[in-house]
Structures are given as C-alpha cells and as structure tokens.
Amino acid sequence: MLVPIFSLKIKHKVHPRLVTVGKYDGLHPCLTCATTASKVFVHNPHSPAIAGGRMAVQDSDISLLSVNQSVSGLVAGQLDKNKKRDILCIGTQTNLLAYDVHDNTDLFYKEVPDGVNSLVIGNVANIDQPLAIAGGNCTLMGFDADGEDKFWTVTGDIVCSLALADFNNDGQDELIVGSEDFDIRVFQGEEIISEMTETEAVTGLCRISGSRFGYALANGTVGVYDRTARYWRIKSKNQVMAIHSFDLDGDGVEELVTGWSNGKIDARSNSTGEVIFKDNMTSAVAGMVDADYRLDGKDQLICCSVDGEVRGYQGDQSRRRIVEANRAMDDVKDLNMTKQNLLLELQNYEREKEFVKPHQLTSTEKINEAAIPVGSTANAELIIAQSPDPHIQLVVTSTNDTIVRMVVIFAEGLFEGESHVVHPPQNNLSNKITLPLYPPKDIPVELHTQAFISLPGSCSFHVFELSNYLPRFSSYLPMSRPPKMPESRITFSVVERVQRVAIWFNENFLLKQELTCDDLLEVHLLALRGGDCSFKMDQSGQIEITTDNLELAGDFIQSLASFLNLEHLQTTAHIPMHLKRLEELIETVDNLHVVTQKLAAEMTDHSNLIRSLVVRAEDARLQEDITNMRKGYIELHELNRDLINGYHVRSTNHDELVKSLKLVNQIIQKAAQLRVGKYQSQVVQQCRDAIKSGKMNALFKIIQAGSA
C-alpha cells in the first residue's frame, strides 16, 4: 500500500531505537545509527565523507565513529545556537559525548553516573539555551553546549523514553518522560505538572503537534494523548520498536507512524487510530526519522531496519485517493458484517418467540443449545475476605441451578497479561467462582468480567458481561484496631472540612461501608503488600499520615491534593528510618567512588606494563630468543588475566554504584512527592544543591522540612 521512493541497503546492523539524522555541515542530512562493536556510523551520501580523529571511513559514503562503550542514546540537533550545524550527542551507560562531526572535535565529554537511557535536544522552560537532556537512572540531566549541567531533576524510576512537546499549549516545550514504573510524567522545568499511569513500561514517546503526543509501551501498545486525555490506543502482539509523527498523505495533518518488531510499518490517523498506510520491511524496524534526504525540498520519512535496510517515503496527496478507495471497500465489508450480525440476532429472537419447556428439548439439544432457565443472571462483586489473610476477592455467582463454567477477567494492570482465566476442573463446578485479587500497583482498575453460564454438562454457554471498579487504594483495607505503629509520620494541615476528606476516602478506598465522621477522622489501614499505615485528621485540619512507606504517603498526598484542588502544599516529614538509610547510602556511594578511582589507577599501571611487555617479547622474537619471548608472552597472558579480573571487580563496583545512586535519587523523588506544587520542585532543587556542595545535614533538613 505504501511505496518507498527510495531504498538502500547499508551493510551494517542498526541497534534498535538508536537512529537519528543530523545536518552536520548545516546543509546535508546524514543518517546516523549505532551499530555493532560500539560504533556509530554516519551515512553521508551528499558530500565527501569525513575522516580522521574519531572517524574512520569505511565505504565511500559511510564513516564509522568508535565510541568504545556500548551506545545507549543517540541524538543529533542544534545544541549551539551560534553554529548553524547539528551536533551529535552519544550517550553510554557512564558518559555523554557531544561531538561536532563536521569539525571532528568533541564539544564536551561528561561523566553521567546515572547513565543515559534516552536523549533529546531542545529547549525547556526557564533556560534560554538549547540543552541535551539525558534520562538515566531516575534522573534527568540537561547539558548546554559547553557541557554545563543547567538542568537536573529526579523521576520515579529508570527513564525509558523522552520527548519534548508543548503539553499545555503555552508556546514552550515541556519535557515528557516515560519510565519503567509505567508512568508518563510531564515536567515544566523541575516541576511535575502532570502524571499519567499506563499499563507497562513506556518505551516510546513522540511529539505530534500542539499538545498531542504519541506513546508506546513494552507490551505492544501504541496510542495518542492530548494533554492528559488518551485519544486512542491499540495493542498488538508484536513489539513497538519506534514511533514517529509524519504527514504521509499530504493533508497537513501528521500521522503516527509505528515501526514494529516484525518489520511492519503502519501509519495511523492521530485522531482515530485508523490505519491509513502500511508496509513491511524484511526485518525489525530499528528507528524512524524524517529529513530531506533527496535534497529536493521535501521531507521524507526514513525507516531503518535492524539489518541496515533503509527506506524513504514521501508525503503525497495522490495517495489520498487510494486510501479512500480502500476505506470504502473496508466500509462495505464492515457494513456487511454488521448486517450479518443483526440478521443472526433477529433470527435468534424469532426462534425465541416461544420459550421452550425443558421436556421439549432432546438431550443433545440440551448440550448444544446452551439452554438456561429464563431469567438466570450472573453477578460479580468485590468483597473483602478475612481468612486466612485479609484480601480482596472477586466472587462471581449465577442463579437458577446454572453453573459458572469459567470466568475471564479483562483488567489492565491487575494481572500479568491483560486477562485472567479461572477454569475450575470439570468435576468441581458450581454456581460460584471466587478469585483472590492482589493489586500489584496503586491504580484504579476497571474489571470486565465475562461469566460463562450454562446448565451442567452443556457445550455452549451464555456469556454475561459484568463490570466492577477497583478504586485506587484498594490494597489498603481499613481495620478496627490500630496497627503496630510505624515510626515515620508526615504531618501537614489543610483548610478543609473533615467531611470532604472522608468523601475522598470513600472514593479511593474499597470500604465495607461508607465512612462517616463529624470532627475527627482516624483510619487504620492494613496494607496487602505489607507495611500498615494510619491516617488521622482533626477538626483544625491537621493531618497526620503514619507509615514507613514513603511512596505511599506521597501517593496519598498527591491524590488528596488533587481532590481538594490544592495548588501548593508544604509538609513536615518525620522519617528517621529513611534518613538513616540515606546516610548509609551516601557513605556507600563515597566509598565506591574511592574504589573506582583506585581501580582506574591500577588499570593505567597495567596498561603501561603491557606496553613494555609487548615490546620486550617482540624484541626477543626478532632476536630469535625464544625462551625470553615465551616468558614475555606468558607474563603478558597473566597480566591479561589480571586485567580481566580487574574488569569484573570494576563492573560489579559500578553496578553497585549505579544501584546506590538510583536509591538516593528515589529517596529525593519520594521526598519531593510529599509536597505539592512549588514546594515539590523546591525540594528537588535544594537537594541537588546540597549534594553538589556536599552538605549532608542540609540535605536531611530539606527532606524533613521541605526547605533548607
């Protein structure tokens, strides 16, 4: 359906998601991709290839750039406003390199201890220079052309995807961050202005136009958001490798183009999700970019496959007609299907005009026709079961001697897959099926249950569709007696009646009966995933949340704040346990840093030794002194072994470091989540300053009180 206007084959593998295009001389676009052996290749068909320095020319139009570390982020863009050229930024798990391909010079080479998982170049609020923003282990760092880190903030989990889009239509781009904890967060400067929870790790984000952006999840879902509202989404069994926005049919509206792991490319209308074009590559799509690759003044959509196949597609109005014709054909098919469905339904009503009596049916008819007593119904409810341990139960029951053969529950985020089946053994069927539920995350879930009902022994079933709603904080069950009191508590005050807060409780928790109260609200909660907590509010609006789970406290505060429409909220945290942990962590990080330096020095020593050993052994060889040569090489071999061992030590050390840093970042993020609005970004900023200047006491104070 979609015909490429050019296609070429580059004899290199392309790593997924690491594809970009840049005009390194300011004029000619060059496709740039990460390839095997920690290299990046620049495809430059329009001007003579560049060599020297980091670059090596392989074929006439391909230059290779050695990075010597596996590449984890790649983007090209105008980082320096004064130069009218694109700069290539390459991220690895430890460093960020900004490289001027045309001049063959490094702009900067910075250490990024949190790693680079995703890279974008662009402007963010409050900073007038373009930044290269790297998303790593729970952190976001922005560097300007001089390598100065102008931007720093923390986020909930490892960053998987980044995009810049004008989320709130204020003419300035916001940073949209997708992370492994299924969340899409929108940052205006350091402040989170919006947060959407999805059902899987967010692996792809792309700007479409205005406040619209596309997203992709690790489970094969693609969709479009306009601000916080999801327009549409579709799910496929294949993996999404890349998403990109491009106007293929020339109608001035961009389509969301998705590249899949099976090589399929499809373009969907960004408002409906309807497929407009599709094409197939021979292997998985690695990435998509757009550029005027033919230098004819029009941009093409350029798709790269992991095997180095490159195809370019042009936006074209004439294609529109084919789309229309195809759509008409599909419409006719769809209408015909609807017609058939309706006819079938009519036929059924016709047949059911007279209800049959049990004795009118033969035994085979009883098995095949799914006859059930008239008026049989099925019912599904969520209850709190007490034994053996308190938990939530979904109970599906049927009436009138019928049995529930099976239930299928479609609920996103509740089970491993998108659905769960309960299929009791044949000899153990009854009119009731119960399923214990353990929500893995605190998100509201819609349960769509399908109950398969029939008389015993039947081979066909009536399917009853039932739905239930699991509120956000379902995994916290109220209990009568106070729990073993956790030592951490968060206190703050709101100007609000207790009754309003009680309403919030009723909406967000699974309660046996509605909570009512007059002047004092005190709820003890049993957490299904461990760690009990309690919530207290008195008439003066003073609220105290007692829990050791900081994240949960943050969720409570954020949810309550949005319910009560609080723009800013400052809180006080008494969290000795977490502070102790933080202290330990910071100490570990310091120690690890020392070890790293020591190891690095050791390695330098070794490499000097190697050089001398090689020279010595080679000399011996030339002098035909076999004994000494052998000795030299044996020593070399041993040294090599030492180096490898050293490497293993370094890599575990590094892993440890990364892990600790991630935890530190997470504690800061959680501390920020305890506050709302400007106080939230204030915590992040002040924490960063405190760490930078090494003032640990100040850090603790900020975390506790919300400001220095």
Place this chain on the structure above:
Amino acid sequence: MELDLNVVDYLQVAVTDRKCMKILPNNDKRRVTQKIVIGDKNGILQCFGIKKRDISSIFKLQPGPPITRVELGGALGTPQDKIFVASGAEVRGFSRKGKKFLDFNTNLTETISNLFVSGSDLLAGGLYIYNHFSDCVDQGYYLSNDKINDMICLPVSRNQEDKLIPILACNDRILRVLDGCDLSCEIEVSGAPQCMTPFKGNGGEEEKELVYGTSDGKIGHVMLADEQPIYKWEISNDKNFGGISCMSHHDITGDGVNDLLIGRDSGEVEIYSYDVADEPILRFSHNCNESVTSVQGGVVGALGFDEVVASTYSGWVTGLTTEHMQKRVTGSTSATTTNVIGAELDEDTEKKFAGLRAEVETLQMKVKTEREKHAERTNKAVASGNSALSRATTFHVNDRFVLSSSDASYQLSIEVQTAIDHIVLQSDVPIDLLDVDKTSAVVSYTSTQPNASASGGNDNFLLATYRCQASTTRLEVQIRSIEGQYGHVQAYIVPRLQPKTCVLRRYPIRPLSLHQRKHYIDEKRPMNTLTLSGPFSIAEIHSWIAFCLPDLPERPPTGDVVTLYFINTFLDTQLECIYRKGEGVFRSDNISSISILKDILTKEATTKKITLKIQYELSDDSIAHTLQLLHPKLDHQLMLAKKVQLLDALQELRVHEGNLDFLAPEYQSILLDAEEIKREFQKQPARLERLYGMITDLYIDKYKFKGVNVKQKVPQLLETLDSYELPALIEFFQQPSY
C-alpha cells in the same frame, strides 16, 4: 510471469458449505456473461448475473434445510446447465431459470455430502455410504472403510454407452475407484484427500487423469491405468498453508490450456498453469482471509474478461478478474473527507453503499424493537414463574485440527461466520503454543499451578486468552504436543454477537499424537514387537487403537484382519498395527511408541475388565537404528545452534576489521548465509530440546521394558548429549544399567 488480477466482491449470502457455488455454462448464442448459482446453509439457492457491476438476480428460492452441495448436470452431450441441489437426504433439480423439475428423496440415512450427476445417473454419497441411482431408481451402494470426502466420475464427456467410473476420495488416504458398486482399485495418496477434479477439466487425453488435493495442503496428479495407477506430479506444502478445500479448471491465462484453480482452508486462492510437460507452475495467489469453499472460472463480470470466482465460508462471492478497472473511488463515511477529494465519486458504488447503509439502519431499528420485546417476554416468563428455558444465539463454527507433517505440530484453525471477540484455549495436557505470523490476536496467558487441583485430574496445563482485533473472523494457532501425554485441548469461542454466547470445541491430543497414516513401511528396519491377546472383539481393539492414534475412523474397517501403518512425523520412525479378534500385534522401530501403546492399551483393557496377555520382543539393534535415524537431525540442529551463537561475534569482527578474507571459509560461509541461518533457527524454536526429550524417553523406555528404572541416569545422558557424538551416544545406550 505473474498474473495481475483485480479483486471484486460481488455479494454475501449466508454461510456456505464446500462446493456449493457453480458457474452456469452459456447455451445462448447471444454473447452474455455467465451466471453464478450458489446455495447456503440457510437453504437459500440463488442464481445471479452481473450487469454493469450490479447484481441482477435471476432467481432466489425460499429458505429451507441447509444446502450441502450444488452440482450441474444435464442430458449427455448437451450443456450441463441443470442445477442439482442436495440438502439432507433430498436432491432437487432446477432449470437455469429456477423451475423445479426434480424432487427426489434418496432415503439415505446420512446427510448427502457428495453428489455427482451425469446424464440420468445420479450418485449420492453420505459420510460412509455411496449410492448410485439411475433415473431415480436405486442401482446399488458401496460402504467405504473411512469417511468419503469427495466424489467425481470419469470420463467427463461421456457418451451413452460409456461406463461410468466413480472415484471416492476417502479419509484414510485412499482414492477408491469403483466399478459399478464394487471396488475395482485403490489409489494410495500421501495425505487425506479432500477434493478431486478431472485433469485439465476433461480428464486428460484418455479422460483417465485426475488431480487431488489433501487436507495437509498437497496437490497431486494421478492417472488411472488398467492395473496400477500412474502417479505424475505432486506439489508439497512447504509454506504450511491450509488444506485444499476445492479446485477446478479454467483457462484464465488465455493460452488455450485450462489452468488449475485451487482454494484452500487458510483462504488462499491459487492459479497454476501447466507448462509443456504438463507440470503446474504457480501463477497467482490471493488471500481471502477466510476459508474458500468453492472456486470456479468463467466470464462473469464483463464480456471478454475471464475471471476466477471464489465463494468463502461466510458466504462472500468474490471475483478475481482479468479486467483492468480504474480503482473505483467512492465517498467515505465522513462528510469532511468527501469534501477534500469531492471530484471523483463513482455513483454506482455510492448508491450501493447508501443502500446498504439504509438497510443496516432499518435492521438496527428492527433489532432494537425485537430486543425490547424479548426482554418483555423474559420478564413475563420470570414473573409467571414457569420453568421455561432460554437458548443462546447459535452461530456456525468452522474448525480444523490437523497434524502438519513438515514440522510435526498441530494447526488449529477456528473460523466463525461473524467477527470473533475472543477465544480461550484450555488444555489438560502439557502443550506448547507457537506464534503464527498471520494471527494478529493479542495473547495473554494465565499462569497455572498444575498441582493445585491434582486430585481432580483435570489440570489446567494451559489457559490462554486470544483477544482478536476488530473484524477478525479467523484464528490460527500452532500447537506442539508431546507423545505419551494425552488429553484434550478445549477452545471457548466467543463471537461479537449480542447477546453474547460461547461455543465449546474439544480437540483430542492422542497418546501417539505425532503419528500419521502411511501405506507401507520399510520392512528392513529392526523392529520391536508387542503382542496382545485376550478375549476382546475387533471393535474393542479398534476403539482402543483409535484412542491412541489419529486419523482413524470410528468403526473398524471391514475384514477379519486389519493392518495399519503409521509414521512418526517428527522422528520418521514407523509403526505397524495388525489386529483381529482376540489378538493385536504392534511393531515399531521406536521403542517409545511400543511403550506408550503398551501402557495405554493395558489401561483401556483394564477399565473394560479384560485381562490381556502381553508379550514383547525387543530388538537391541532398533535402538542403534533409531539413534542413527535421529543423527542427521540432531547433527543439523547442533550445527545450527553453534552457527547462530557465532553469528553475532563474526558480525562484530566484520565491523571491526572491515575485511574478512583472513577467516576460515567455514566462518565466511556462516556470515554469507546469516539470514538463512537465522530464519531457520527462528522457524523451529526448541527443536533441539524436543529431540533431547525424545532421546531421553527412548532411553527410559528401553530400560522400562527390562524392568529397570534409569531416571537417575538421565543427567548423565544429557551430559553425553551436550558433547554429542553418535558412537558415544549409542555406546551409552548399550551400557548395562544397574
């Protein structure tokens, strides 16, 4: 050369059975297009032609019992334009104008599923019975050993004095050629034949040749000769397409030679033309997305343009025409987009579309009122408290569960007349579900605890939900079973119908699930023998064997002694079953097959309280022989795994060095064939593990017969396999085990 054909959807009728659509020949001198006649499961027979891309109905009969076959006939030597329709046990005849001239009840006990008309001879076949009528007078019958799938008669252009040669395509992989009502010759073919057609439409020069298509997708050409049939060519099914559901001949290429038209269960319509040596060459392939029920050739849409007309399961009649038309552009549903292009609207299609939409809207209204009425009735019935029953909406399901011999796995395909919402697959045996590229449904597995309900003996080894994308009517799944483990796979099918209903289908996984019927075995192989004797009837032992092995009819074949041959599609080992009343002899070169048979047969006999005398005779050579048989497969897999492992490293080397001339040719060739290697590796995931599993079974079974349990030696065996050498493995098997 590829043919370039355009797809035109004509109309949709209700669900159709196989071979229920025909194109009427022209007997008019005037040049007009040919008419299509089609019968559906609602019992409606209709005949229509195409006038200026519009359907013009010739006649349409009232609904009745489902139509199972439509055939054409007529007086010998005249155009065959009389329409014969089979439904139930009745055959009706209509003229091309729709006038009924025949209403004949055959009094067969089975539903007529096969029909053939030649002059005044009428041949009708049910599942097992073939009956011959001449001028509606019974001439005799023939009872087949296995299901009759199709039936044709040669010669095609028969004269009054010519003898009629009926040929039955039977499920036990045999084409039975009859002489009157007696068997004259059996032609063995490589798969269960599903349909047949005379070669080139006329049966070849001597009118004794035919083409058959099998349920596992093979097409073959055979010529009847006086004594032995002469096999010509056979097209194998490398791409793992579905079975052949229908075929016919028509000259679509315009070269004066009739081309072979094929319709498959998996939705493909294929056109083969014959070369000088009469070998078929694929010229065209199109996928209809649902199984093709009949395929015909003729001039239908426009004069002067030949076309292929196919009917599909859900009742679509689709043309593939040689006429090149401008893509007909129509307005779309939304007004805005219409304005954008505005200019080119095909009025006809627009009108048709509007008509259809109006039709659907009225239907929707009608359904709405009916729905309300129904709810009212239900309430009334509940209120009055009577014990009435309400039934679920019924719908047709077309399903197939076929062993594909090329990769020793089962293909399950489920097709519903309307869009599928979701399908839940449940299995009480350990099986693997493999991904099929064509299927777009989203799968989600429910993790199961096999031991949770062990007492019930009805474990859920597998629970998977396939949620289908909008307007999917067909689902294909590939299932891999393990021999020795048996039970059922169940599919709960829920279509997008209101009110929602579900139909349950069960598919057996037999103990020797990977075996397939064959017509001969290699007598030279060393064989192990198992002999059972006891007081059982032939029907009893047949039912036990039918329980163990696929491809067997329910009733025992006629004769006192039954001989059946099987081949293991994965290992290529063989099995011979010879049984009679009171005795059964099983011989196989694979000791595992014998072991499984022994276990199951004794279990079955015990439940029937029959004491069996069991004797077995093991051939030690058979082990070495079986391992030898496995050797090339194992070797190939190991090499492949090794190559795949090396591939990445080699590719990295290439990037680093730029030039790979220094590498050994072996490695260079790996790089050269990289694509091929990867594809092959992906195509057969876990094949090596499967082979290992079978070798382990072989080892355990060998010693089981000696009464030794060697479970504790299995790790040692796996070690031997890891550093695989055939002699070492044979050696390991020969070691005494104490």
